[in-house]
Amino acid sequence: MKEISTKEVQQRLEAGEQLNLIDVRxxxxxxxxxxxxxxxxPLGLIEFRMHELDRNIPYIMVCRSSARSGQATAFLESQGYEVKNMxxxxxxxxxxxx
Structure with a gap:
């Protein structure tokens, strides 16, 4: 599973980069x-709402501690999405x- 630190996300946002953040809380x-x-x-709806996401766009998954976002990252990765867990x-x- 690909991961990204909170610091890197913060730095990229502060630099004006457009990131696609999905909060699964x-x-x-x-x-x-x-x-x-x-x-x-919310994590429980990822399977039912993944059609709203574009497989050609990278996403960063976010939650409280990175456990739920890790589950979402693993699931979406298995479905062919480009995702990283924050x-x-x-x-x-x-x-x-x-």
């Missing part, structure tokens, strides 16, 4: 604070939060 968790610009698809999740995130 539950809606209430995301409402409590999330990285600006994320798309929220290791450490929101617990280690030091960048901007909405």
């Amino acid at each position: 539950e809606v209430q968790e995301v409402q409590a604070g999330h990285i600006p610009g994320i798309v929220n698809i 290791v450490g999740g929101m617990l280690e995130w030091e960048g901007a939060v909405e």
Whole structure:
């Protein structure tokens, strides 16, 4: 499974890079604070909503600690998507939060 650090994601966003972030936490968790610009698809809905994602676009999966996003990354990878898991999740995130 491909991984990316919270620091690298933060640096790339602060440099103005457009990243495709998918937050797989539950809606209430995301409402409590999330990285600006994320798309929220709770882990339990990934299988049913993956048709909304483009196999030609790389995605970074995010959750609280990187466990759920790891599951989502493994699943989407097995379905032919280009995905990375943000290791450490929101617990280690030091960048901007909405």
